[in-house]
Each structure stands twice: as C-alpha cells, then as structure tokens.
Amino acid sequence: MDELTTARSLFGSSLGFHIIFATLGVGLPFMIFVSEIAYQITKDREYTLMAKRWTKAQAILLGVAIPSGTIVAVQMSLLWPKFMEWVGQVIALPFQVELFAFFLEALFMSIYVYAADRLSPLLRVLSVFFVALGGSASAVLITSANAWMNTPAGFDLAADGSVINVRPLEAFLNPSFPSAALHVLVSAYMTGAFVVSGIAAWRMLKGKQDEALYRYHRKALMLSLTVGGLMSLATAFNGHWAGQVLHENQPEKLAAAEGLFETQAYAPLALGGIADLEEGKLKGAIEIPWMLSFLADNRFDAVVKGLNDFPRDTWPPFYVHTLFNLMVAIGSLLILLAGFAWMVRWKRGKAPMPRWLLWVLTTTGPLSVLAIEFGWVFTCSGRQPWTVYHLQRTAEAVTDAGGLLTWFVLFISLYLLLAVATVWVMRAYFRRRPLNEELAALHSGKGREGESLG
Amino acid sequence: MSNAILAISIIWMFVFMYAILGSVDFGAGFWGMVYGRLKDNRAGALANRFLSPTWEVTNVFLVMLVVTLVVFFPSAVTSLALALLLPGSLVLILLTIRSALMVFAYSAPRFQNALSIVSGTTGLLIPALLVLVLPVVAGGFIDPADGRLLTGKLFSSRVTYTYLAFGLASELFLSAAFLADYSREAEDEEAYLVFRRHAIWLGPLTLLVGMVTVLSMGPEAGWLRANISENSGWFLASATAFLFGYSAYWWKTKRGQGAPRIAFTAFILQFVLASYAYGVSHLPYMIYPALTLQEGITNPSIFRSLLISYAIGLAILVPGFYLFWRLFLKDKRYLNRG
Ligand code: HDD
Ligand code: HEM
Ligand code: HEM
Secondary structure (H helix, E strand, C coil): CCCHHHHHHHHHHHHHHHHHHHHHHHHHHHHHHHHHHHHHHHHCCCCHHHHHHHHHHHHHHHHHHHHHHHHHHHHHHHHHHHHHHHHHCCCCHHHHHHHHHHHHHHHHHHHHHHHHHHCCCCHHHHHHHHHHHHHHHHHHHHHCCCCHCCCCCCEEEEECCCEEEECHHHHHCCCCCHHHHHHHHHHHHHHHHHHHHHHHHHHHHHCCCCCCCCHHHHHHHHHHHHHHHHHHHHHHHHHHHHHHHHHHHHHHHHHHHHCCCCCCCCCCEEEEEEEECCCCEEEEEEEEHHHHHHHCCCCCCCCEHHHHHHHHHHHHCCCCHHHHHHHHHHHHHHHHHHHHHHEEEEEEHCCCCHHHHHHHHHHHHHHHHHHHHHHHHCCHHHHHHHHEECCEEEEHHHHCCCCHHHHHHHHHHHHHHHHHHHHHHCCCHHHHHHHHHHCCCCCCCCCCCCCCCC | HHHHHHHHHHHHHHHHHHHHHHHHHHHHHHHHHHHHHHCCCCHHHHHHHHHHHHHHEEEEEEHHHHHHHHHCCCCHHHHHHHHHHHHHHHHHHHHHHHHHHHHHHCHHHHHHEEEEEHHHHHHHHHHHHCCCHHHHHHHCCCCCCCEEEEEHHHHHCCHHHHHHHHHHHHHHHHHHHHHHHHHHCCCCHHHHHHHHHHHHHHHHHHHHHHHHHHHHHHHHHHHHHCCCCCCHHHHHHHHHHHHHHHHHHHHHEEEECHHHHHHHHHHHHHHHHHHHHHHHHHEEEEECEEEEHHHHHHCCHHHHHHHHHHHHHHEEEEEEEEHHHHHHHHHHHHHHHC
C-alpha cells in the first residue's frame, strides 16, 4: 500500500470503529429517555428498570466512545494536516462547539453514573437529559463539518487561491447540512432502538421458561420496535431528501451511487448489479424505469447527470453503488420488519411470538449498525477523489510523514482488543446483576431506589 | 492585544489547565498503583476514588487543547503533524487502553488489578510523551529539509531527558500535593501524611530539575534560554510562591499538621507564574524557527466567531462544572465512602 492508501485505511477504520460506539451513544440515551416517558404514561415500573439497565450498558460503551473519538480527532490533524488548515480557516466553528457538547455529556455522565445516589430525582432526570442532548448535539455538529466537505460554502477564494471573506455561520449551515444532520440523528435513534430490539428478541429466544422475564423482554422489544420502526420511516423519507440534495450539489456522487453513466431524462433506478468501468455500463442490475428521475427531482422528465459528463479522474469508486443499495435495502427491510412484528403481536395477543420471527428480529441490531457503516463510507468514499468537494484532493491533504503502515497495524489490533473486551465486560457485568433478581426486587418494592450505578 | 496574542493566551490557558488536571489525574493513577496494591491501604483507595469520575473530564481538556490549536493556528498543523506523528500516535494508544480499562474495571471488578498496573504505568508514560512536545518546538529536533522528527537525535540528547525528568517530577509533585489536600478534605489523616511526605521530597526536586533543564538547553534553543534569563523576575516570583506553599506543610492548624489547601494553591500559583514566563519567553515562535504566531493565526472572522462560541459555551458549562465540583471534590458522602 502507498502512504495515501494507508492513511485512508487507517483513518477510515478509526472512524468506522468510533462510529459504532458514537452512534449508540446517540441512540441509547434516546431510548433511555423514551422508556422514562413510557413509565410516565403506563406507570409500569419495569420501564424504569429498562432505563437503568440500558444506562449501565451505555456507561460501558462510553469507555470506548470517548477514547476512540479522541483518536479520530487527533488523527484528523496527524493524517490530514492540509485539510485541517481548511478546517481552521473556514469550518472551525462546529469542531469548537462540539467540545462544549462533549463537556456537557462527560460532566453529566460522570454525575449520573458515580453520583446517582446523591441526586434529587429532578437532577437525575436532568442529568440523563443532558447526556442525551450532548450526544445528539455532537452528532449534529460533526455532521456539519462532514457536510461542509461535501458542499463547501461560506468563503471566497482570492486570485492566488487563498481563503478570503470567511462567513463562519454560512459555512456551518452549508447546503447539505440540514438533510445530513437530520439523517444522522434519526438513523442513530433508529440504530439505538433496533440494537435493543435485537437483544430483546435474543433474550426471548433463550429465556422462554420464565414468564416474567419473557414479558419484560417483550415489552422492551415492542417499545424498541415502535421507536425503531418510526425512526426508520423517518430515515427513509429524509434519505430521499438527502438524495435530492446530492442531485443538486454533488451530481457525480449520485451518478456513482446509482451506477448511471449516460445523462438522461426519465432515468431508471438501478438496484444491485456491478459497474463495469471499462465498458462504462452497469451490469446485472434490476432497473425500475423513470424512478431515479422522480426520486432526484420529483418529476419523471428530470434530467439526471451521468458519469460520462465528468472527467474520468474525478469519478468516485464504484463500490459506492453497492454501499448505497445496501443502506437503502436495510432501511426498507427494517421498516417492513418492524411493521410486520407489530402486526403479529396485535393478531396473536398474549400468545408467544413465533420463534422464527424472533430469530429474524435478532438481526435488526447488527443490520442497522451495518447500514450506518455503509452510509458513512458511502458519503466519504463517494466524495473521492476530493477531501473538500472540487477544492482539495485527498492526495493533497495527506501528511508527508512516512511509516503509516506500522500504525495501521497497531491501531487495528487495538480496535480488535477493545471490541472483544467490550463484549466481555458487558457479559460479565450483566451476569453479576441477573435480570430476574432485579425484577424480583423491583416488584417486592425493594427496588434499590437511588442506588449508584456501580 | 493582537489576535495572535489573544489566541495563544487562550491556548496557553488550556495547556496550563491540562498540565494541572493531567498531572493530578495521571499522577493519581501512579499513586493508585503504588498504594492500591497493598490491601487496606487508604492512600491507594483515595487516589482511585478521585480518578473514577474525573478522567473523562480531563480527557475532554486534551481534545480541547488539540482542537483549539488547530482552529486558531491552522497553518501550524502541517508542521506539528509531521513532527509529532510518533509521540502523538503512541499517546493515543496508551490513552485508549487506560480510559477503556478505567471504565471496564468499574463495571467488572476482575479488571481491578490490571487497571491499577496499566493506569499506573501509563500515568508515567503519557505525560512523558506529551512533555516531549516542548523540546521539539523549541528547535533543533526537526529536520529542516523535510520537516520530519529527528527521532535519533531527540532520544540521544541530554536535554530531552531533563525535560522528561522535569515533566515527571512536576506531575508527581502536583498530584501528591493535590491528593494530600484531597485526603484532608476526606478526613483521612493516614493518607494525608503519606501524600504530604511525597510532596515534601518531590517539591525541591522539581525546582532543581527545572533549573537543570534550562541550563542544559542545546545551542538550537539558545534563543529560548536567552529569553528565559530576561524573564528571570517571573521565575523568582514563582520560586517564592513555592517556598510559601512549601512552608505551609509545617503550619500548625486546627485540623493537624500543615495546611495542604494553602500549599496546593500556592503551588498552582507557582506553576502559573513559571509557565507564563516560559510562554512569554517562547514568543514570537510557535515552532522555532519555522513558524511565528503572527504567521500562524487564522483569519479575523473565524477568530471572532470562535470567541463568541467560547463565551456562550462557558456560560452553559460553568453550572455543570460547579455541580461536578460539589459532588466529587467537596461532598463528604463521596469522599468518605469506604
Ligand atoms: C441506519 C442507518 C441508515 C439507513 C437505514 C439509511 N441511511 Fe442513508 N445514511 C446513513 C444511515 C442510514 C448515515 C450513516 O447516517 C449517512 C452517512 C452520512 C450521512 O449524512 O448519513 C447516510 C447517508 C446517506 C446519503 C448521502 C448523503 C451525502 O453523501 O451527502 C443519502 C443520499 C442517503 N443516506 C439516503 C438514504 C436513503 C434513500 C435511505 C432509504 C431507506 C437511507 N439513506 C437509509
Ligand atoms: C457522525 C459521526 C460521529 C458521531 C455521531 C459522534 C458522536 C460521538 C459521541 C456520542 C461521543 C461520546 C461523547 C462524550 O461522551 O463525550 C463521541 C466522542 C468523541 N468523538 Fe465522535 N462522533 C462522530 C464522529 C467523530 C469525528 C469525525 C470526530 C473527530 C473529528 C469525533 C471526535 C470525537 C471525540 C474527540 C470524542 C471524545 C470526546 C471526549 O473526550 O469526551 N467524532 N463522538
Ligand atoms: C463516522 C463515520 C465515518 C466513517 C465510517 C468514515 C469513513 C471514511 C473512509 C472509509 C474514508 C476513506 C475514503 C476513501 O479513501 O475512499 C474517509 C475519509 C475521510 N473522512 Fe470520513 N467517515 C466518517 C465520518 C467522517 C466525518 C464526520 C468527517 C469530518 C468531519 C470525516 C472526514 C473524513 C476525512 C477528512 C477523510 C480523509 C480524506 C478523504 O478521503 O476524503 N469523515 N472516511
């Protein structure tokens, strides 16, 4: 691998790793918040137990989210110093403000985890709220930076290429920011919810003997499927908007995502298939006539630009077509699945859910995490060869320092180690606090109110 | 005041805050290792109790420092990234292992032993790597031809090791002084005496190593040494603050021997004065001789928007910090927990 490829692989894997924990750090606090609300509505105390157990899981995940985020932030400067010069000159604001969001989350997470027993109920709810707010805010802010890389705005270039007339707020609110920020948020809420569904379905398969446990997990399942279903619907609608923003602002990315070579009106939507660069054709795809034009601009006669209109050396890599298809497929599948599971629950009433359905539902968590990964790699790789769209090539942004391969190997090993350790700690932790004991304590009224989360 | 000076003052403030918080945090890890492994030792337990809730917040200060540097001095990033890839990446790996274990050990006690060793050793290694930035930006260790770090020269130079020694001595000194005060607050006289003893031998040592560091600066950093001797007034004031604080360990108070709160406060003042003087001596260079502040500063409109964001951010966060301080550094129920 040359140094540029190594730098890209190293950075891509660091982000790919961080994003798992970061997305859950946005999605889980939202679920915790929802179950607190569910408790307020139903007065069923099992929802507070859910909130409590999810908080513990979230506290463990944070132990990886924070250091991996620190890695990403520092590597951004270490690996792409010339991109960071752009950042500093134009899009500094979200990076800076994000730190305040981190402080908010870090402060209140410590308070919530280590001091829960000394807080008044109001302060406790407020702490969770601030944790959730901090997570969501940091996602929106970092997305602003990423959106700016896709649709740079808020400055002018002087004749000598230097940056002048910087308008920080305009850079922050760049053209793709609104759709992207909303998409990242709702997809994170959706992922947090489906991860909960996946685990609940798994527990229902394993723990069928105990009626109380089964009911507890079914409640968690139905709650999370509701949130996940609604959020995946929102994700799809909002993804449609994101696609239209691509049509306007990054036509070659949309063309690559759809495998479209010829510019045309009444463009078909291509599902699957593999792009053949030599022949300039998409092979083996199922085409839905006129659909792409309609998706891109709400009109069947809209002209969608094909790749042949762009210089060959600015074409994004072709696997982004597959990534995009997979993301959309997962999104659509999960909407259907959540709807179907609700229908079954409604039809069957109190009778147990069919085992095959539970098996299928265990995949919702992993699938939505995969969709997140596909989506991010799509937006970053689909921007290639640019780091800043039409302004700075990735090859111009990379550091001149050599020897990156060693670091790549070291960091990958570190991520593997952390992934294994996280799973292990989760299991050890929840094994020490079995659900049946906590449930029994809850119902005998000895629920240790105000116990610190230790 | 020019934008560049205002910006570097803000960065200086974060460097300073991270130096103090980091010293206390990493130092507590080290003391936790030394004492935590003996059963029933209050000193170790105390150090670890302080560590549990605070490392996250300390970590944000590190990120804050990096981000602030990038946003205010974007053109410094290219040269710094090149020079600091090695120490920077090492710090990241160590920091990740440390932070993850910190949380894991809290959730799965079986990690307790591993944590105490890891947080102890990384508690020495991370500050050592971080302090390497100082000799690097002072000149002589960056290859003028391609801008890369002269690793061989860096690790064979005497001045590098004096910086290292200074970094470690001040880390351990500050954390001992802090923990002495913290144990007094927790009404744990036994732990107090342990940390007081360490502060007493580490204090003069730190001062001594600091002086040796300045004296042994190489020819490339001659400009810095010259500036430092011009600012010797500040360093004298710093030494005075130290002597005052040091004497407080022998004051007789109602709560026993010594006044650790006064001592620690004076030591902070000592570090404020000394690092201010070091910072002023470093002007006008960010990286000698490649980059001055004036060349590095970002454009005025971004600069202004950043200042506004600081004002708003601080207004929101100050109450949070206050609550945090009340709960973990002041609340007897937390301090005295078994
Ligand atoms: C659970 C995850 C998930 C799911 C099910 C979907 N997405 Fe998505 N998508 C993301 C998670 C995501 C993401 C990871 O959050 C991205 C990456 C960058 C971004 O802004 O959001 C993204 C990016 C992204 C982009 C690129 C934006 C850009 O590069 O500027 C488009 C056009 C879509 N999505 C469209 C869709 C459509 C039409 C979907 C139909 C269901 C869909 N997404 C489902
Ligand atoms: C869409 C992508 C991302 C999302 C949703 C996201 C979200 C999060 C969340 C929720 C946390 C935990 C915050 C805390 O508790 O303090 C976190 C940590 C962090 N993230 Fe990300 N992040 C993303 C990408 C990035 C990128 C690209 C960077 C670097 C530029 C970054 C830098 C960080 C840092 C530095 C931390 C640690 C903060 C600390 O020290 O507490 N993140 N991120
Ligand atoms: C969080 C999930 C993300 C993932 C999984 C991800 C993934 C990737 C991948 C795979 C690459 C290499 C692209 C290639 O070489 O084909 C890349 C590049 C990059 N990404 Fe992202 N990315 C994420 C979010 C972000 C965000 C939020 C930012 C900015 C704030 C960002 C900034 C960059 C930069 C600067 C590069 C290097 C230059 C480039 O290749 O364009 N990424 N990312």
